Amino acid sequence: MRKREFLLPIDRCPICGAKGTFRVRGRVDNIPYFGEIMETSASCTSCKFKHADVMSLGERPPARHEFQITSEEDLKVRVVKSSTGTIKLPELGVTVEPGPASQGYVSNVEGVLDRVKAAIKLAIEKVDAPRRRRGEVKIKKLDEVYVGKRRVRLILMDPFGHSTIVDKRAKKRELTKRELASLRGGPSR
Ligand SMILES: [Zn+2]
Incomplete structure (x- = not known):
């Protein structure tokens, strides 16, 4: 099972505007009977904002x-x-x-x-x-x-x-x- 990870340094936090404190981490994973998904977690060390999510990378019906x-x-x-x-x-x-x-x-x-x-x-x-x-x-x-x-x-x-x-x-x-x-x-x- 292949996994790919990445880190996106974003210049300014979209919530509080602080510089160099906002990061988005992502991971692509393969799920049996489903396909590729991407897990993301965004966080800011300044305002303590945190959000995690997961989405399918393929087109999927409701x-x-x-x-x-x-x-x-x-x-x-x-x-x-x-x-x-x-x-x-x-x-x-x-x-x-x-x-x-x-x-x-x-x-x-x-x-x-x-x-x-x-x-x-x-x-x-x-x-x-x-x-x-x-x-x-x-x-x-x-x-x-x-x-x-x-x-x-x-x-x-x-x-x-x-x-x-x-x-x-x-x-x-x-x-x-x-x-x-x-x-x-x-x-x-
Ligand atoms: Zn922030």
């Missing part, structure tokens, strides 16, 4: 990937999640949509679950008791998924096709027009 998590072994399945990807765990009533500060990453199913768990914890910090209770129930169910005691589907939808679940068992299809229109960060918005 896509929906679905993977059934049934065992601890499934936690190791690789996942490419771009900043434009939406994550859904329908059996748990969980949807994580891309926001303005959305980041992209290459991880695995376990890494996705960790991020979902952290997002739920953050969301219930300052809400009323009934909503906090509902969030805690979701976290409890999520903990059962980690140990293979609860089967859920992981759905990853990306209007730009930059995201994927790297496993032969994952179902892949193009997004319907209706799904595309409903996604935050999609081309229609």
Whole structure:
């Protein structure tokens, strides 16, 4: 598997304007059943700005990937999640949509679950008791998924096709027009 890395020194930080403090690191990697992707991470040592993302280097249609998590072994399945990807765990009533500060990453199913768990914890910090209770129930169910005691589907939808679940068992299809229109960060918005 070939990997190419590069470093782009940019003269001035586009956020704070400081000189010689902004760097963009990139890495090109080849993903089985998908093709070449580029991971980027930008950071500024002056204003502490940080952003990471991943994108497909090939032209890809808007896509929906679905993977059934049934065992601890499934936690190791690789996942490419771009900043434009939406994550859904329908059996748990969980949807994580891309926001303005959305980041992209290459991880695995376990890494996705960790991020979902952290997002739920953050969301219930300052809400009323009934909503906090509902969030805690979701976290409890999520903990059962980690140990293979609860089967859920992981759905990853990306209007730009930059995201994927790297496993032969994952179902892949193009997004319907209706799904595309409903996604935050999609081309229609
Ligand atoms: Zn800066």
